Amino acid sequence: MFGALVIVFREVIEAGLIIGIVLAATRGISGRGHWVAAGVVLGTLGAGVVALFAEAIANAFEGSGQELLNASVLGAAVVMLMWHTVWMARHGREMAAEMAAVGAAVTAGKRPMTALVVVVGLAVLREGSEVVLFLYGILAGGASGSSLFIGGTLGLAVGAAFTALTYYGLVSIPARHIFAVTTVLIALLAAGMAAQAVQYLDAAGVINGLSRQLWDSSPWLPQDGIIGRMLHTLIGYTDRPTELQLIAYVVTLTAMAALAWLAAPTRARRAPA
Amino acid sequence: MRAFALAIVLAALGMPSAGAVAQEFNLAIRNHKFEPQEIRVPAGKRVSIYVTNEDPTPEEFESTALKVEKVIPAKSKGLVRIGPLAPGRYEFIGDFHADTAKGVVIAE
Numbered sequence: 001m002f003g004a005l006v007i008v009f010r011e012v013i014e015a016g017l018i019i020g021i022v023l024a025a026t027r028g029i030s031g032r033g034h035w036v037a038a039g040v041v042l043g044t045l046g047a048g049v050v051a052l053f054a055e056a057i058a059n060a061f062e063g064s065g066q067e068l069l070n071a072s073v074l075g076a077a078v079v080m081l082m083w084h085t086v087w088m089a090r091h092g093r094e095m096a097a098e099m100a101a102v103g104a105a106v107t108a109g110k111r112p113m114t115a116l117v118v119v120v121g122l123a124v125l126r127e128g129s130e131v132v133l134f135l136y137g138i139l140a141g142g143a144s145g146s147s148l149f150i151g152g153t154l155g156l157a158v159g160a161a162f163t164a165l166t167y168y169g170l171v172s173i174p175a176r177h178i179f180a181v182t183t184v185l186i187a188l189l190a191a192g193m194a195a196q197a198v199q200y201l202d203a204a205g206v207i208n209g210l211s212r213q214l215w216d217s218s219p220w221l222p223q224d225g226i227i228g229r230m231l232h233t234l235i236g237y238t239d240r241p242t243e244l245q246l247i248a249y250v251v252t253l254t255a256m257a258a259l260a261w262l263a264a265p266t267r268a269r270r271a272p273a
Numbered sequence: 274m275r276a277f278a279l280a281i282v283l284a285a286l287g288m289p290s291a292g293a294v295a296q297e298f299n300l301a302i303r304n305h306k307f308e309p310q311e312i313r314v315p316a317g318k319r320v321s322i323y324v325t326n327e328d329p330t331p332e333e334f335e336s337t338a339l340k341v342e343k344v345i346p347a348k349s350k351g352l353v354r355i356g357p358l359a360p361g362r363y364e365f366i367g368d369f370h371a372d373t374a375k376g377v378v379i380a381e
Contacts, residue, residue, distance in 0.1 A: 063352035137330035
């Protein structure tokens with residue numbers, strides 16, 4: 001039971017941090033609950049499918065199918081987050097003004113909610129497929145279904161409570177700052193995902209080289225500890241990063257900043273003639 | 274995607290012999306334990322470890338030290354690529370049975 005609790009909790013937290021950020025970033029958008037719920041449902045279904053075809057996926061592409069799938073999922077999430085950032089840079093200000101004016105929810109309009117649904121869905125898919133495989137393994141191993149169910153449910157509940165905590169922590173930030181804060185969080189999230197993605201490409205043998213380890217901070221802040229894990233999900237903390245991972249991280253962060261800067265409408269006005 | 278494209282280009286530039294032959298090692302998972310529990314690999318080289326899961330349940334080969342996270346489905350074989358490693362000890366676990374499935378890669 002305890003094993004199930006720990007694993008489910010761990011994976012739910014990882015997906016939950018991302019959902020918490022997305023919820024905070026979409027505060028005041030009417031119908032965003034439905035969008036996020038759709039992402040969770042689609043992600044859960046996807047997790048089941050991935051778990052069901054785990055063997056076929058693992059054997060695809062000369063044994064690198066799993067790594068390539070993970071890299072693609074992470075890469076797709078990074079692109080979606082970039083799209084969202086560009087859109088927010090272009091329209092965030094007017095939306096904030098509108099929200100302040102009506103003092104209530106505004107319609108999503110052309111906002112790429114689909115981008116965020118995809119991000120939520122992919123996060124749930126990645127973490128969820130591990131949970132499904134793990135629980136299936138325990139069940140097949142002869143553990144009692146009821147203790148597994150209790151453990152899993154408790155893990156889910158604690159993880160969900162944690163997601164709520166993330167969300168309420170973020171929305172306690174004053175409305176005029178929340179766009180800035182969530183934009184930074186999303187940029188860091190994307191950079192961390194990119195760094196993970198290139199590591200999967202390295203593991204798949206697609207990228208060879210730049211795999212030298214830059215430092216080892218595991219004695220101070222181990223990545224498999226609870227804080228290390230959370231930082232890993234949130235800002236892409238890695239205790240033993242490779243050159244390639246650092247490059248991917250910095251390039252993504254720079255690209256996010258550049259995209260936000262270029263897309264901001266005030267740029268055009270301020271730009272010298 | 275820009276990040277990956279750039280990373281790939283940089284990787285290609287930095288790598289004189291992409292796809293160099295990696296040395297191969299074998300590892301089995303039996304009754305939620307690794308066999309052998311210790312593998313000695315050459316330091317500074319790319320290494321391929323074939324992990325054969327003989328159990329009827331899936332396992333996840335996981336190691337933050339080796340930067341690997343790979344599900345090995347029941348009764349199947351998975352390829353884990355690691356390295357080049359600096360000399361030292363690198364622990365790994367079977368994440369789905371972390372109590373019993375433990376092992377270490379020693380690079381020398």
